[in-house]
Amino acid sequence: MAFTIAVAGKGGTGKTTISALIIKYLLEKKMTPILAVDADANSNLNEVLGVKVVDSIGGVREEITKNVSSIPSGMSKDAYLELKIQEILVEASGFDLLTMGRPEGPGCYCYVNNILRRYMDILAKNYRYVIMDNEAGMEHLSRRTTYGVERLLLISDTSPRGIWAAARIRDLVKELELKVEETYLIINRVPKEGLSPILKEEIDKLNLNLLGTLPLDEQILEMDLKKRPILELPGDSCAFRAISGLIEKLNL
Numbered sequence: 001m002a003f004t005i006a007v008a009g010k011g012g013t014g015k016t017t018i019s020a021l022i023i024k025y026l027l028e029k030k031m032t033p034i035l036a037v038d039a040d041a042n043s044n045l046n047e048v049l050g051v052k053v054v055d056s057i058g059g060v061r062e063e064i065t066k067n068v069s070s071i072p073s074g075m076s077k078d079a080y081l082e083l084k085i086q087e088i089l090v091e092a093s094g095f096d097l098l099t100m101g102r103p104e105g106p107g108c109y110c111y112v113n114n115i116l117r118r119y120m121d122i123l124a125k126n127y128r129y130v131i132m133d134n135e136a137g138m139e140h141l142s143r144r145t146t147y148g149v150e151r152l153l154l155i156s157d158t159s160p161r162g163i164w165a166a167a168r169i170r171d172l173v174k175e176l177e178l179k180v181e182e183t184y185l186i187i188n189r190v191p192k193e194g195l196s197p198i199l200k201e202e203i204d205k206l207n208l209n210l211l212g213t214l215p216l217d218e219q220i221l222e223m224d225l226k227k228r229p230i231l232e233l234p235g236d237s238c239a240f241r242a243i244s245g246l247i248e249k250l251n252l
């Protein structure tokens with residue numbers, strides 16, 4: 001079974017960027033094969049990884065709902081879905097990407113969450129690492145499957161709101177009784193002056209387990225402007241060097 005690292009936090013804090021930086025690290029260390037899971041409805045993990053998405057679980061769901069006859073006769077809906085999920089996996093060098101996508105209509109998130117939850121057990125067997133880029137909700141993970149998360153990384157920016165959101169997700173994970181081995185906080189886009197005492201106090205007060213910080217990286221801003229994937233970030237990028245140090249503390 002794969003070793004899973006899930007990344008979560010408030011929108012815009014750097015979850016997708018950090019997921020890509022982790023994947024870049026694992027690729028360079030040849031810690032493969034990797035499954036990248038874009039579990040954010042506003043998917044854009046593919047962009048920072050530099051790959052094209054053909055379809056998503058949400059898309060497959062739409063197709064099956066609109067056209068039930070697309071399911072071959074004699075095949076169960078579940079078996080067909082499993083086949084389709086294999087088909088929408090984007091294969092790249094050292095990693096595959098699965099995109100959850102944006103489903104349409106009420107109740108669809110729930111359905112897509114259920115599918116992802118059900119198939120993670122099956123899928124994870126084929127990989128050494130799973131890196132999951134999540135939106136704030138964690139409902140696609142479940143205590144009811146054997147599938148669990150080894151490391152949950154909560155990402156915050158240098159705002160108290162970011163820290164509060166991280167604490168809320170940590171509490172939600174506990175409430176849902178999700179299987180998470182270890183949870184850490186990473187503060188992203190930290191200026192040269194370092195963390196403010198107020199922020200440190202807030203982190204302590206909320207009893208968050210700070211793994212470390214990532215600096216504001218001009219090279220990431222530049223890649224962003226040029227619409228270049230994070231995987232192409234030069235090895236001397238300060239954020240990449242910092243994430244490498246943090247990953248080494250995670251005992252993968």
Ligand SMILES: Nc1ncnc2c1ncn2[C@@H]1O[C@H](COP(=O)(O)OP(=O)(O)O)[C@@H](O)[C@H]1O
Nearest residue numbers: 011012013014015016017189215216217220224
């Ligand atoms: N360490 C960093 N230094 C500079 N820019 C960053 C850094 N981390 C993230 N960014 C930028 O911040 C923005 C939001 O990051 P993103 O990873 O998309 O956040 P999220 O996935 O949490 O919404 C992006 O434009 C990204 O390039």
Ligand SMILES: [Mg+2]
Nearest residue numbers: 015016040044
């Ligand atoms: Mg994102």
